[in-house]
Amino acid sequence: MKYREAIAQTTLEMMEADPKIIILGAGVADPKGIFGTTTLARERFPDRVIETPLSENMLTGALAGLASNGWKPIYVHARAEFSLLGMEHIVNTIAKWPWLHGGQTLPIVIRMLVGRGWGQGPTHSQGFHGMFASVPGLMVRYPVRPQTVGAHLRHAIERDYPTIFIEPRRMYEMEWFDAPDYLNDNKRFDARIITIGDCVLDALTAARTLYPDANIWVDPYEDFSKPIHAVSMPTLIVDSMPSHFGAATVLMGQLSRLGHHHVRVLGAQFTPCPTSEGLERYWYPTTAQIIAELSEMLWRFRPSEGLTVQWKGRDGKKEPF
């Protein structure tokens, strides 16, 4: 099952089980249904998949009114940037709600997609996981694996707690994937890559490339309410977004506080994401950069700057996952 199919399927199952769940957003009821994630729900429950005007500011506040009066809204943004119009209500209204309303919790899920590739450019490619996770009263989930996204969505809806649910568009057509068996067989790892977002794919490619010289544990960080646990091995934290004051840096701080210091952070460039394909490939953290950082951490050796080859997996596949 593909990533987007898992979302569509889980949404449908949840709506069948709970008549109070409604889907809102611009494009949720159109024929494409947010890349097919809301079409199953719309066919089955046309009244409960509601197309909305582009009034994100007001509608985000309305989520609080809906949720405090018995409904369980899932608000979908086709790009995460659109949620910023509702940021004021996310921070001031929704996140504060239980403290100001006698402990009443709000069952709200705000889904948002992070674009990548095909010229998404400066304002269609950003993920704001670090920003949202820094606000008390919000849960942030950033599932990247097709096999876990359904469970994450299920928990987000069942938890009765406002959840920011971030989905990397790059994963949408991806089938179930995992680290290859040979990386997992003995569970004795030389290094760990904690990934945030779709850079998990680049991390897996790096891990395949380095095997068997090093056995790398690729550990996607998907639930931001979970504390990170320190494991005593060289650790590289990779974020698909800029790491400057970002989530990856925060995780490094958490590991550091646990006494674990052999940690590095790698993120995207601290500029807007460029539209041009030629520029964009230098913006995201690459497989080559991940390999370079790990080599330096493990062997105090950094491949030369000219290292821009297309990394192929040990088994020779260009796109291994």
Added chain:
Amino acid sequence: MTFDALEAYRRMYLIRKVEDAIAERYHEGKMRLPVHLSQGQEAGAVALAMAMRPGDKLYASHRSHHPYLALGGSVERLIAELYGRPEGATGGWGGSMYLFGADVGFGGSFAVVGDCISVGLGAAWAFHLDTLLGASDEGRAAWVLFGDSAPEAGQFWEALNFAALHKLPVVFICENNGIATQTPQAQRQPPPAIWQRVAPWMSSQHVSDRQGVEAVYNCIMAARESAPAFVEIQTYRYREHVGPNASPEHDVTDAIKTDPLQRLENQLIANFAGVHKLKPIWAVANEAIMQAFEKAEAAVMA
């Protein structure tokens, strides 16, 4: 439904006295938070509260004492909140600008101007879905109370658009006191009046609380029938934007001469009630206020 003038007077009197007591004691420094007092604006909130039906909910802005009390919110919990006590309306987390009372249909107050409009619209949407999807047919409505600067915020117009589109059971009530913090309306908005600008979207009316609380009540009752609807109430704020002092920003001497509470009191005494009917109202209100302060003060830790 006939208008119960005595009941309106009871609520307006209580609000005025509570606010006066807060202003009087504010300098003691035991209420350590900003308070936005509402002397002069009672009539709108009371008329609105009396027009609400069981199950309806009200969402208000930062100036929240008068709607809270008009709905029957506990004086004790309000004063405890101002003293930062756990018995307060939000247990000390919110304070003056965040009052809410689930038991009296007060959905909450929101300290960022305009926010109550969006949340109130969400409540109206919820009631609409209750009816539409068969969960209930109580015909509940959501009410939103805000000042004259909220229509400067985008969410106001977004809410009008959505309410008109889905014919939501919502009544927007704008208390226009002519001034936002210290800035007169004319420096912030071009003509025409707010209610005239809303008129193309939905049923829109205006009324002045100087016409008396009954006139406001009748106007609001008509709006409830034609929801979604908008009502602009012309009113005056006697105190400064925040704090206990007289307003330095604008002259309200003339406005105080036409004070709706005083007018109603004179009418009641002259027409039918007589002072003997008002005396118990005064006694009950003043006793409740005294007790609320005593309790809050006794509970404050040294």
